[in-house]
Amino acid sequence: MQTKIQAVITAVGGYVPEDKLTNFDLEKMVDTNDEWIRTRTGIAERRIQKEEGKATSDMVVPAVLELCTKRGIRPEEIDCLIVGTVTPDMVFPSTANLVCAKIGATQAWGYDLSAACSGFLFALAQGAALIESGRYKKVVVCGADKMSSIVDYQDRATCIIFGDGAGAVLLEPGTEELGIRDSILRSDGTGASYLHMKAGGSLRPASQETVANREHYAYQEGQAVFKFAVKGMADVSAELMERNQLTGADIAWLVPHQANLRIIDATASRMGLTTEKVMINIERYGNTTAATIPLCLWEWESKLKKGDNIILAAFGGGFTWGAIWVKWAYDTKQ
Ligand code: UT7
Numbered sequence: 001m002q003t004k005i006q007a008v009i010t011a012v013g014g015y016v017p018e019d020k021l022t023n024f025d026l027e028k029m030v031d032t033n034d035e036w037i038r039t040r041t042g043i044a045e046r047r048i049q050k051e052e053g054k055a056t057s058d059m060v061v062p063a064v065l066e067l068c069t070k071r072g073i074r075p076e077e078i079d080c081l082i083v084g085t086v087t088p089d090m091v092f093p094s095t096a097n098l099v100c101a102k103i104g105a106t107q108a109w110g111y112d113l114s115a116a117c118s119g120f121l122f123a124l125a126q127g128a129a130l131i132e133s134g135r136y137k138k139v140v141v142c143g144a145d146k147m148s149s150i151v152d153y154q155d156r157a158t159c160i161i162f163g164d165g166a167g168a169v170l171l172e173p174g175t176e177e178l179g180i181r182d183s184i185l186r187s188d189g190t191g192a193s194y195l196h197m198k199a200g201g202s203l204r205p206a207s208q209e210t211v212a213n214r215e216h217y218a219y220q221e222g223q224a225v226f227k228f229a230v231k232g233m234a235d236v237s238a239e240l241m242e243r244n245q246l247t248g249a250d251i252a253w254l255v256p257h258q259a260n261l262r263i264i265d266a267t268a269s270r271m272g273l274t275t276e277k278v279m280i281n282i283e284r285y286g287n288t289t290a291a292t293i294p295l296c297l298w299e300w301e302s303k304l305k306k307g308d309n310i311i312l313a314a315f316g317g318g319f320t321w322g323a324i325w326v327k328w329a330y331d332t333k334q
Contacts, residue, residue: 001136003175003302004132004175005131005132005133005134005173005174005175006131006132006173006174006175006176006178006179006180006181006186007127007129007130007131007132007139007171007172007173007174007179007180008131008171008172008173008174008178008179008180008325008329009169009170009171009179009297009328009329010071010170010171010172010298010329010330011070011071011169011170012067012070012168012169012170012298012301013062013063013065013066013068013070013165013167013168013169013296013298014061014063014065014066014165014166014167014168014291014294014297014298014299015059015060015061015062015096015154015165015167015297016047016059016163016164016165016166016285016288016295017047017048017049017051017165018047019047019048019049019050019089020045020046020047020048021045021047021048021148021163021213022045023037023038023043023044023045023108023160024045025221026156026159026160029153029154030153030154030155030156030159030160031156032156032160032205033197036284037160040260040262041077041161041260041261041282041286042260042262042264042280042282042283043160043162043261043282043283043286043287044160044284045283045284045285045286046162046163046164046282046285046286046288047163047164047165047285047288048148048163048164049148049164052104053256054103055089055095055146055149056083056085056087056088056095056144056146056166057089057095057098057099057102057144058091058102059144059146059164059165059166059182059291060083060095060099060144060166060168061099061102061103062136062140062166063142063144063166063167063168063294063298064078064081064099064103064105064140064142066168066170066273067168067169067170067272067324068103068170069319070155071170072107073170073271075100075103075104075105075106075108076104076105076106076107076139077107078100078105078107078108078139078140078268079107079130079136079137079138079139080109080110080127080130080136080138080139080140080159080198081099081100081105081107081108081109081110081139081140082110082111082113082123082126082127082139082140082141082144082145082316083095083096083099083110083111083112083113083140083142083143084112084113084114084115084118084119084120084121084122084123084141084142084143084144085112085113085114085142085143085144085145085289085290086114086116086119086145086150086197086289086290086291086317087120087144087145087147087149087150088112094110094111094112095112096110096111096112096142096308097110097111099142102141106194107181108140111230113126114317115143115187115290115316115320116195116289116290116316116317116318116320117259117287117289117290117292117314117315117319117320118185118187118290118314118315118316118318118321118322119143119145119289119290119293119316119320120141120142120143120167120202120290120292120293120312120314121183121185121293121312121313121314121322121323121324122185122322123141123142123143123290124141124169124171124180124312124324124325125180125183125185125322125324126141127139127140127141127171128171128179128180128183128255130171130265131172131173132169134139134173137173138170138171138172139170139171139172140168140169140170140171141168141169141171141294142166142167142168142291142294143166143167143168143290143291143293143294144165144166144167144168144287144291145164145165145166145288145289145290145291145294147162147163147164147218147287147288148162148163148164148223148290149245150197150216150217150218151217152214152217152218153219154213155217157220157222158217158218158219158222159192160219160286161259161260161286161287162218162286162287162288162289163285163286163287163288164203164288164291165285165288165291165292165295166291166294166295167291167293167294167295167296167297167298168294169294169297172178174329176329177327178306178307178327178328178329179326179327179329180324180325180326181226181244181325181326181327182237182240182243182244182323182324182325183240183323183324183325184236184239184240184322184323185320185321185322186232186236186250186319186320186322187318187319187320187321188318188319189318189319190319191228191315191317191318191319192224192317192318192319193220193221194220194224194225194228194319195218195219195220195221195225195316195317195318195319196218196219197215197216197217197218197219198213198215198216198219199213199215199216200210200215200216204323207332211269212334218317220317226260226262226263228315228319229259229260229263229315229316229321230262230263230266230267232315232319232321233256233257233263233266233267233313233315233321233323234266234267234270234271234272236313236321236322236323237254237267237270237271237311237313237323238270238271239323239326240311240323241311241325242266242270244325246309246325247272248272248273249272249276249285250269250309251291251309251310251311252277252304252305252309252310253277253278253279253300253304253308253309253310253311254267254268254271254273254277254278254279254310254311254312254313255293255294255296255297255300255310255311255313256268256278256280256293256312256313257287257292257313257314257315257316258280258281258282258285258286258288258292258296259282259285259287259292259316260287261280261282261316263315264280264282265279271311279296279297279299279300280296281295281296281299289316292314293312293314301332302332304328304332305329306328306329306330306331307327307328308327308328309325309326309327309328310325310326310327310328311323311324311326312324312326
């Protein structure tokens with residue numbers, strides 16, 4: 001009997017820009033304050049890609065090069081590269097295409113995947129399927145967003161939340177019971193009205209009117225999204241655990257999308273997890289959309305052990321949401 005090929009994460013890379021935008025900076029820009037932002041979201045500061053002429057691909061490049069170095073592979077060995085993002089460098093060509101050109105991944109094909117805050121999870125599931133098919137040996141899955149390019153810094157309801165960053169993982173084939181074990185992914189377009197960008201697509205192409213109306217920025221009805229997010233993220237995480245007979249005691253880490261500390265706490269509590277088992281860096285980076293989950297894996301990599309059960313969970317615009325069970329495949333040499 002042929003052994004099933006498992007898709008295994010074998011390296012992680014990440015990148016955040018140097019420039020910080022603190023709550024105190026925002027106090028000078030809109031009617032808000034540090035106390036409100038901290039208590040309502042858990043955020044203290046975010047990173048912003050300020051350098052002229054730099055885009056999302058320029059954050060993905062160092063993240064991917066880092067994982068190549070860690071794994072000891074050359075970019076030419078990458079078969080496919082997927083970028084989950086809602087802030088591509090351009091409408092086309094894809095950011096994945098531009099990244100491959102910048103790093104010299106000359107043998108790779110790739111594409112962008114648009115699923116907002118669930119972008120990394122959806123891309124990871126797709127990358128895993130490519131590996132499991134037996135056809136591809138090295139698939140890079142990235143989550144990256146330059147949210148500062150679509151945030152209205154006059155809108156206090158959104159500008160306090162978002163930041164910029166990129167993270168990436170390398171998927172390779174394995175045969176042990178490690179790697180991407182199971183996933184539940186969902187989307188519901190009826191949620192589009194609560195979180196979207198009004199113009200710039202084929203529905204409302206850019207015009208003087210759309211610019212004057214400030215329609216090229218992320219629009220969010222926060223309270224409504226909050227309610228769906230709390231339920232959506234917790235429901236799929238609990239369902240994933242139940243159908244794999246996992247209890248809170250079996251889980252080493254929850255890696256939640258970093259949208260709001262209160263949503264993270266609600267999900268962890270539903271899963272029966274204490275805070276020590278939850279990766280949280282929202283205080284320093286805010287919500288980097290598709291980048292939050294790989295950035296957590298990047299920061300916590302040295303603490304992860306072979307065989308650790310990890311649940312990745314996200315909820316975002318679309319609506320899109322989901323959870324993925326990963327059995328970590330390696331110990332990091334200190
Ligand atoms: O990652 C993608 C998915 N997105 C999410 O998961 C985000 C989900 N939503 C949230 O995280 C929260 O809804 C927010 C953080 C966006 C907002 O927090 P909230 O507790 O839902 O606040 P709210 O919108 O209900 O506003 C409460 C009050 C309002 O004032 P009144 O009407 O009570 O007088 C707002 O006008 O707070 C006011 N407010 C602010 N005050 C100070 C709204 N934004 C601010 C602000 N600073 N930045």
